[in-house]
Amino acid sequence: METTPRPAPSELTFRDATEADADALVALIESAYRGDASRAGWTTEADILQGQRTDPEGVLDVIKSPDSRLLTVEQEGVLVACCQLEHRGAAAYFGMFAVRPALQGAGLGKVIIAEAERTVREEWGAREMHMTVISVRDDLIAWYERRGYRRTGRMTPFPYGDERFGVPQRDDLRFELLVKTLG
Numbered sequence: 001m002e003t004t005p006r007p008a009p010s011e012l013t014f015r016d017a018t019e020a021d022a023d024a025l026v027a028l029i030e031s032a033y034r035g036d037a038s039r040a041g042w043t044t045e046a047d048i049l050q051g052q053r054t055d056p057e058g059v060l061d062v063i064k065s066p067d068s069r070l071l072t073v074e075q076e077g078v079l080v081a082c083c084q085l086e087h088r089g090a091a092a093y094f095g096m097f098a099v100r101p102a103l104q105g106a107g108l109g110k111v112i113i114a115e116a117e118r119t120v121r122e123e124w125g126a127r128e129m130h131m132t133v134i135s136v137r138d139d140l141i142a143w144y145e146r147r148g149y150r151r152t153g154r155m156t157p158f159p160y161g162d163e164r165f166g167v168p169q170r171d172d173l174r175f176e177l178l179v180k181t182l183g
Contacts, residue, residue, distance in 0.1 A: 014115055017070035021125040022059045024079050029054050031100035041101030049166035073112055081108060082117050092120035093130040113147055121182045129182055132175035
């Protein structure tokens with residue numbers, strides 16, 4: 001199996017998304033999580049959720065929110081990843097994380113999450129990073145645990161019936177809060 005070389009941080013450009021980025025960001029997020037294209041990467045949710053992961057309105061809400069940033073990551077001028085950072089007092093929320101499926105597993109995610117943590121710590125003084133992950137995503141939760149996140153056991157229900165978040169293929173979905181103390 002051919003491996004993709006690990007990107008050096010200097011090869012990546014981080015910037016805040018603008019409204020003009022919305023459609024490209026939706027396409028990126030959808031490609032990382034939904035449909036057959038997402039199966040090229042390991043973050044796919046195609047077996048547990050169908051339908052959309054997000055839409056232009058959801059992306060624009062994050063971009064326009066005064067307490068959020070949608071960080072875009074480009075490599076040689078091409079959008080390769082993104083993540084949402086939301087200021088929540090002493091904590092920050094990390095969400096809407098997507099890496100192009102063909103680039104997953106090459107170390108890009110580690111670089112991005114480290115930059116996100118640095119950003120919220122330095123710019124907002126955040127002492128913790130919070131995120132929610134679908135509790136049945138054991139492989140994804142394990143990846144975050146290797147980055148220092150801990151499971152809290154605090155669950156919130158999946159929004160069944162709201163197709164803006166997808167069409168569940170099973171009836172046991174819920175979100176678990178993961179937390180990391182930022183040093």
